[in-house]
Amino acid sequence: MGTDTQVNVDVTISDELRRLLRGESPPADVAPPACRTDQPEMTKDHLEEPPEPEVQPQTQVWRDIMLRRDGDRPLKFKGLRLFEWVGMPEGHRSYAQQTLTLYLGSDKTVYACLVLEPDADAPARPAHQCRPIEDVSAFEAFLNTWQPEACFEPVFGQNPQHLSRHMTIVSAVRSVYETMIAGCLSKRLLQV
Amino acid sequence: MSSMMEPVQQDQMSQSGVSNFAANTPTYRIKRPGARPLAFDGSELAMAMSYTPHLPYWYEVNLYRTTGQQFVAAVRLFYQDAQEQDVTRAWEFDTVEQALDAISDYDASEDIRVSVDPSSKSMSPAELAAHAMDLRSQVSTARRHYQSLVGEFFFELEADQ
Numbered sequence A: 001m002g003t004d005t006q007v008n009v010d011v012t013i014s015d016e017l018r019r020l021l022r023g024e025s026p027p028a029d030v031a032p033p034a035c036r037t038d039q040p041e042m043t044k045d046h047l048e049e050p051p052e053p054e055v056q057p058q059t060q061v062w063r064d065i066m067l068r069r070d071g072d073r074p075l076k077f078k079g080l081r082l083f084e085w086v087g088m089p090e091g092h093r094s095y096a097q098q099t100l101t102l103y104l105g106s107d108k109t110v111y112a113c114l115v116l117e118p119d120a121d122a123p124a125r126p127a128h129q130c131r132p133i134e135d136v137s138a139f140e141a142f143l144n145t146w147q148p149e150a151c152f153e154p155v156f157g158q159n160p161q162h163l164s165r166h167m168t169i170v171s172a173v174r175s176v177y178e179t180m181i182a183g184c185l186s187k188r189l190l191q192v
Numbered sequence B: 001m002s003s004m005m006e007p008v009q010q011d012q013m014s015q016s017g018v019s020n021f022a023a024n025t026p027t028y029r030i031k032r033p034g035a036r037p038l039a040f041d042g043s044e045l046a047m048a049m050s051y052t053p054h055l056p057y058w059y060e061v062n063l064y065r066t067t068g069q070q071f072v073a074a075v076r077l078f079y080q081d082a083q084e085q086d087v088t089r090a091w092e093f094d095t096v097e098q099a100l101d102a103i104s105d106y107d108a109s110e111d112i113r114v115s116v117d118p119s120s121k122s123m124s125p126a127e128l129a130a131h132a133m134d135l136r137s138q139v140s141t142a143r144r145h146y147q148s149l150v151g152e153f154f155f156e157l158e159a160d161q
Helices: A015-021 A136-145 A160-187 B002-012 B096-105 B125-158
Strands: A006-008 A011-013 A041-043 A046-049 A063-067 A075-087 A096-105 A110-118 A127-133 B013-015 B027-032 B035-049 B057-066 B071-079 B087-093
Touching: A011 B125, A015 B035, A015 B057, A015 B096, A015 B125, A063 A110, A075 A110, A075 A160, A096 A160, A110 A136, A127 A136, A127 B125, A136 A160, B027 B071, B027 B087, B035 B071, B035 B087, B035 B125, B057 B096, B057 B125, B071 B096, B087 B096, B096 B125
Parallel strands: none
Antiparallel strands: A006 A041, A011 B035, A046 A063, A063 A075, A075 A096, A096 A110, A110 A127, B013 B027, B027 B035, B035 B057, B057 B071, B071 B087
């Protein structure tokens, strides 16, 4: 999960909807605006807003963090990033990047986040999972449910070369992840 | 990518520009399988799509507000292959939260097309088992694909809240 931004043209949210969700009324005598299509939005896998300088300038260390979750609304909390591990398959470095990030919430809750970012040429959708981690066994369970290879959809048709390439990538992505979790679990990061 | 969508959408939805209540409010007419088309005047509040060049299909979700202050959620499944039949589902709700929940709760396994007759006696148990495994894989893949889009949609939606 890097902090680089990229232009996202796949999602458009109108200002009218943002106002609605904030409980604000639309301006009177103004027809509802159409969905914005000409204004690309900036997107990240996570957002970390800097602390407000006006509030406790000496002691404020927590940031507003929002983590994307597949099939669900984002996870929001105040916290700090503790640890980040980024892995890419050897020989297919541009094909898929995996990131494991740990956060410490201001209430002392630990959050774990796993992200797979496939290359635009890959037959795959990105994957994002995150959850609070109560203990080491919960962390282990979280890691064991992650299936990065399953994000690569088998669309090779009748071409045996495509099948071969698909299997190679899937195997490489899995291998990177297993190397990562072996290191994480042996470090017992949550016991620090 | 939006330019790719336009000719496809014309099959699924018509937009006449005629308004009963306000100027510049288009009329939408969304075809639905097994149900009457959902027609309304309103505006599009949000859109997200999962188009990926090397995948044979993608989803698009849309959220509309009608001039009658209802909210319409639509989930569309498009195929790159012109021979395939695209599918649109749409529902009308009283509140925006209900419409957002409909987008979030949609089960993409409904879009899996079963090409095997399980009652067929021409298949061996091993063949049936293989088909069952394939079906389960398709369901899992479709759900994962759609959930990825839903996560992206809500992340963008709440980014400025």
